[in-house]
Amino acid sequence: MLQSKLEQDIARRAFDTVAAMNAVGCVEELEVVFHRFVRDLGFEQFATIDVQDPRRAPRVEVLRARSLEAWEQHYQASGHAPHDAVIRRALTTSDPIFWSDVRMGEPLSPEAVRIFGEASEFGLREGFVTPIHNLDGSISTVMLSGGDADPLCPDTRTAAHLACIYYAARVRKDRRPAPPRAPLSARQLECLRWTREGKSAADIAQILGISRYTVQEHLAQACARLGVRTRVQALSQAYVLGLLND
Numbered sequence: 001m002l003q004s005k006l007e008q009d010i011a012r013r014a015f016d017t018v019a020a021m022n023a024v025g026c027v028e029e030l031e032v033v034f035h036r037f038v039r040d041l042g043f044e045q046f047a048t049i050d051v052q053d054p055r056r057a058p059r060v061e062v063l064r065a066r067s068l069e070a071w072e073q074h075y076q077a078s079g080h081a082p083h084d085a086v087i088r089r090a091l092t093t094s095d096p097i098f099w100s101d102v103r104m105g106e107p108l109s110p111e112a113v114r115i116f117g118e119a120s121e122f123g124l125r126e127g128f129v130t131p132i133h134n135l136d137g138s139i140s141t142v143m144l145s146g147g148d149a150d151p152l153c154p155d156t157r158t159a160a161h162l163a164c165i166y167y168a169a170r171v172r173k174d175r176r177p178a179p180p181r182a183p184l185s186a187r188q189l190e191c192l193r194w195t196r197e198g199k200s201a202a203d204i205a206q207i208l209g210i211s212r213y214t215v216q217e218h219l220a221q222a223c224a225r226l227g228v229r230t231r232v233q234a235l236s237q238a239y240v241l242g243l244l245n246d
Contacts, residue, residue: 014162042149083111090131
């Protein structure tokens with residue numbers, strides 16, 4: 001089924017922001033572009049976070065943060081990471097998560113309830129997290145919070161998800177050298193470009209005159225070569241590596 005025009009417009013707006021972030025020369029400029037976009041979605045603060053050893057003894061490292069320094073210091077000093085219900089949810093999904101999704105889900109431990117309560121005391125009553133599962137077993141996340149974002153609006157969830165994945169990839173790239181990546185084939189790049197335009201595998205198959213299975217195989221191979229797990233992550237990583245700068 002073809003995506004609705006509204007869905008394609010949302011994807012285009014998010015990728016326009018990705019292109020703008022890709023054009024900046026330093027992480028400070030990157031933050032300005034990213035903050036402008038997420039502020040329009042209703043968020044005021046954000047942080048990029050790495051979670052090491054998440055399944056056994058989670059250790060949280062904040063890579064970049066905007067207006068969340070006080071909460072970060074309290075969170076670390078209180079040793080909240082092993083009891084954080086949002087981190088536990090992030091282990092099981094690559095989908096974006098609103099804090100309210102977790103609060104209204106399965107019963108929470110007293111420690112998890114206390115974390116939400118203390119966050120509220122710091123003015124963080126709602127948050128949005130994009131889990132990114134890395135091949136080394138760690139999890140990268142971008143957390144958005146504050147403002148008046150609507151957790152029930154699918155447009156907000158979709159647009160924030162796409163922008164957060166790219167922003168996290170850029171922050172990690174600027175922080176440490178990226179490992180060498182095998183180049184993508186011309187067909188893999190072509191399939192990624194059409195995916196960027198909001199086309200489904202069936203749409204791309206019709207455009208290129210190949211089978212849907214072949215399109216899915218090209219996209220799977222592109223993910224493998226880029227060292228990621230999902231097509232959205234593949235698009236973001238391809239942007240970071242300059243493969244889609246056309």
